[in-house]
Amino acid sequence: MHILIVDRSGPIPAPKYGGTERVIWGLGKCLNLLGHKVTYLVPGGFKGDFAECLYLDQSKDLNIQIPNYIDVVHINYNPLQSINKPYLITMHGNPGAMDSIDKNTVFISKNQAERYNSEVYIHNGLYWEDYNTPNLNKKRDYFHFLGKASWRVKNVFGAAKIVRKANGVLKIGGGSRWCKRNFFRGFKYILDPKIQFLGMVNDEDKIKMMEKSKALVTPVLWHEPFGLAIIESLYAGCAVFGTSNGSLPELISPRVGLISNEYDTLAKALNTFEYDPQYCHEYAKRNFNAEKMTLAYLKLYEKVISGKKLHQQNPEFSKEKNKINQLT
Incomplete structure (x- = not known):
């Protein structure tokens, strides 16, 4: 073919x-x-x-x-x-x-x-063969956010709020601290030394950053169609904590993370979750590989x-199913 x-x-x-x-x-x-x-x-x-x-x-x-x-x-x-x-x-x-x-x-x-x-x-x-093999035995002492931080629905400051509640450190890959939007949306977070902006990170730096992170915190406020940051984080041995929007509930099993629409529940889980980097890594390789x-x-x-269509009728947007779950 x-x-x-x-x-x-x-x-x-x-x-x-x-x-x-x-x-x-x-x-x-x-x-x-x-x-x-x-x-x-x-x-x-x-x-x-x-x-x-x-x-x-x-x-x-x-x-x-x-x-x-x-x-x-x-x-x-x-x-x-x-x-x-x-x-x-x-x-x-x-x-x-x-x-x-x-x-x-x-x-x-x-x-x-x-x-x-x-x-x-x-x-x-x-x-996954294109990715550096993460060191799953490194000490993990912070959390991370990975994505376009300037995009409101990615909710980087929601991630910062959750990690601050857990008294943790958040490293943000994919955004700059000193930008106009941050001054209006999250001024208190950009001044917090525990909220660290790394800018855009390349593949090698991204794996190095994630292999020392406990978890990806991704409280998205939109329906994420899939979320490559999720499976990349899992591959690096990180758990994933996020909302029930989009694909997250089907990508994240109870052994690799938690789904919740409550800030307090997510924050508490950051400190009480039974982290298993080896399982997260194998979970990503087993379920989300190119083959x-x-x-x-x-x-x-x-x-x-063979001439067949994948749908008998054209797929159509459902207003009811596209409602967003908000964080409380």
């Missing part, structure tokens, strides 16, 4: 941090290892030895950029047009209430699928190649 993987985010692999880019890098690698041919169609090029690359021109019709020899097209954004080849679309974000969703859409968590009245989903997986994800996609590739 020859698979064309299409994405408009940037180069493969991502030069620093990139969510979708990491997922489709692992997908392409595993497809190649399983004996399939892979071509990327992306705007920033590809550096690797397991696939070919074509350059995506987003100003042109996608169909004229798909070679005739391709068997199936795997698109990683909503193209908003008909595709002439067998195809499927992975929905990495949350479409709005008025957005059109294709019948061949695959969601990336059960929760995300349910919020659009669908049952078709495949969990993201990462190619498992790839095998699931191969089944759907075969389905669309």
Whole structure:
């Protein structure tokens, strides 16, 4: 089978941090290892030895950029047009209430699928062989937040509030202390020496930071479609504490973390949880690896190649299921 993987985010692999880019890098690698041919169609090029690359021109019709020899097209954004080849679309974000969703859409968590009245989903997986192996025996004496801190719904100051209640130290990867938004949203936290902003962290620094962290604190105030920071933290041996929004309840089992919508409950758990870095690490490798994800996609590739649709009706936004659970 020859698979064309299409994405408009940037180069493969991502030069620093990139969510979708990491997922489709692992997908392409595993497809190649399983004996399939892979071509990327992306705007920033590809550096690797397991696939070919074509350059995506987003100003042109996608169909004229798909070679005739391709068997199936795997698109990683909503193209908003008909595709002439067998195809499927992975929905990495949350479409709005008025957005059109294709019948061949695959969601990336059960929760995300349910919020659009669908049952078709495949969990993201990462190619863990690309990651440095964490030292699971290091002393862990702080907590961490990983994500775009400037994005309100990621709730970095909610994480800071929880960790302060637990009298802990929080290291924030993905945000700057001295920015305008922080002055208005969390001034008391940016002055707290126990709340430490690390800025953007690369892969090597990220693993080094996480392997000395007890847990990721991620009290999101939006429906996280999946959450690569969650599985990366688990891989590094960290537990995960978060809200019941989005994919979190299905990614976090009781042995690797806690789900709650109460600040006090989460804060208490930081100090009372029975941490098991080895179990968290194995849990991530076992459940969220690129090979498992790839095998699931191969089944759907075969389905669309045979002419079948993944949905009988177009998935639709559910207002009721998209309500956000607030922290109290």
